[in-house]
Amino acid sequence: MPPEDRYLIVSTDGHAGLLPEKYGDYVDPKYRETFDDKIALEIARRAAREKDFLIDEFNEKWRAGNESKLAAAWDSDLRNEVVDGDGVAAEVLFPDGITERNAPPFGAGLGLRPWGVDPELQWAGARAHNRWIAEFCQMEPIRRIGLAIVPMLYDVEQAVNEVEWAHDNGLRGILIPALMGDHDPYNHPKFYPVWRACEERGMVIHNHSGPSPDYDFELPGAMGVFLVEFAWWAARPLWHMIFGGVFEEFPKLKYCLTEVSEFWVPSMLEMMDVRASVKHTSGKHCDFRSNLSMKPSEYFDRNCWLSASALFDEGSTAVRHDIGMDNIMWGTDFPHPEGSWPHTREKMLKYMTGIPDQELTKLLGTNAVACYDLDAAALNEIASRIGPQKSLFVGEAD
């Protein structure tokens, strides 16, 4: 039974990862020497990148007094403590624990770029993380919804094998590369075996913000350009899959787009529907709708979810109905500095006070239960203990 006076919260955007040097223990022995050779350089590169994006003042203020809790990126007991404190019953776990500090090796982190990397090594890094995150989730199988990293662009069979391995080891979904570079895009039928393997096992497919081509951040306004474009780069697989007929072919496949901000999504759904209705150009390749029995927005409604994390604000609140109240989920983004922690309660109340109970119930928890097919009874029991009081959210929006 759902608790009467508290909300069940499933954070659909969490991050977990080992300290970089610790991934060595999870790398296949044949890549161990390469790992030892490269890891110091990788760590230095990530530190430099963090310095570029996060000004010391902001980063240090966020860390001040909380440093000891950041080990929750990889420490199981500490994780439970932090998550309990946030009122979160369960979490979806992406890689890149503390920003990029705790990313898997060999370019197998959130960015998962399909160029400038050695595909074999990127796979090795992905597998190292997958082994670790599987262990980490097995310690709390109810509360930890782990995702496997699957760099599926290079080799479909290897990707299918990894989906199977991930499922067999308790993971609940996969993170796929967002940028397709010169590789075949996701509307290519060669990827059907991956989608099939996921559909059969209820493994949810994810893209998460972060991946982008290289920007020269020394140029004026480059960060503004990046901020305008990042969600688009992350979301491109969505329309490739929709127009490619992937959800037509695999009607139970689940796809989730995470931390891309929300206010622009309704206009993108409109864009897809408008484009699908274009009649004036009708060439050899223009019968692209012949593989679709529904409007693009209807596939979104049936097969896709949006994980509204970190940036969930007035804009997100305003468009929740246009996105669909069954398709939007919340997340804390712990332990990333742009996330809600360590002020999760205040931030939730700031933007969610006044949202009707029935909507909050979905947004905070039951949509995720449906998307990831979670153990509702067990989670409700946890929520009865640690979930935030419903009464807190009653009142006028801030």
Next chain:
Amino acid sequence: MPPEDRYLIVSTDGHAGLLPEKYGDYVDPKYRETFDDKIALEIARRAAREKDFLIDEFNEKWRAGNESKLAAAWDSDLRNEVVDGDGVAAEVLFPDGITERNAPPFGAGLGLRPWGVDPELQWAGARAHNRWIAEFCQMEPIRRIGLAIVPMLYDVEQAVNEVEWAHDNGLRGILIPALMGDHDPYNHPKFYPVWRACEERGMVIHNHSGPSPDYDFELPGAMGVFLVEFAWWAARPLWHMIFGGVFEEFPKLKYCLTEVSEFWVPSMLEMMDVRASVKHTSGKHCDFRSNLSMKPSEYFDRNCWLSASALFDEGSTAVRHDIGMDNIMWGTDFPHPEGSWPHTREKMLKYMTGIPDQELTKLLGTNAVACYDLDAAALNEIASRIGPQKSLFVGEAD
């Protein structure tokens, strides 16, 4: 004096171009042999591409009975006849006369891709078209607003020289590459001399839909993906220039985005404003707003125009106020098959009936007069003779 009972129409999206083989007369002598070697292959490639995009049935229906008029792509007298028939007093002239059949040689057409081409040859093709379009416009200097093709990514000095040449020869703006490939993007200060040359001469900078990376159109849904993405590829220079501080540095510079459809533009303006207000990430490169004294949408309002052609429909009508009634202009897209010709009158009435007189006046004509600094008195005289009766537009929308 503006005509009392008729609208002044300036079509801000027209196309003009020679038959491909005729461009040889305008190519620099040193490239003439290369031109002769390559032109047959270019013609064949374009024919194949047209076949892919335009189904015979559609293309042939459009042409049926109108073939003789299509020579208006390059025939001055015929152009006047067609334009008079459309009620159009003046036209902005882009390259690629009849779709891609009449594109300038060496990849210097609308797509203007900065890769897979020889920059020197692309410049030669651009110059050939610029010489011809200058002649074509000089035959009707009041009614023809010609644009020079300026592949500015390779060499800034050459681009500045071309802007100067174009202005000296009566052209009123430039078309620049939309796709930047591996070249420096438009927020790079190295392009300041080009912007300065345009600002000083009132030369309007343009991007037009069409450019895109390669899509494999044999894949299912690829056309849907293209249709979702084409406007984004065409529009990327907009936010590079805005965030790059280009309109801050050159407050009188004018930029026009053509045939990208309109319904998505308000959400993009919102996107830019939201991103410019981001505070949570604040690293070394995150003071990107320091070069802006206004919100992105305010630069759009002051410096940018949207040429709403071809696809102007209910969606465009609905968002005209959000875009700004001083920033939106109409066009016929003649002689492209997706344009309004040969049914311009019917299509205008279908979507514009019921729009208030004062708004139609701007949309159809006076916004373009302001954008291109046109001779209003002379154009009004032409409109008094050929412009559509205002009374036709009175009534309820269709």
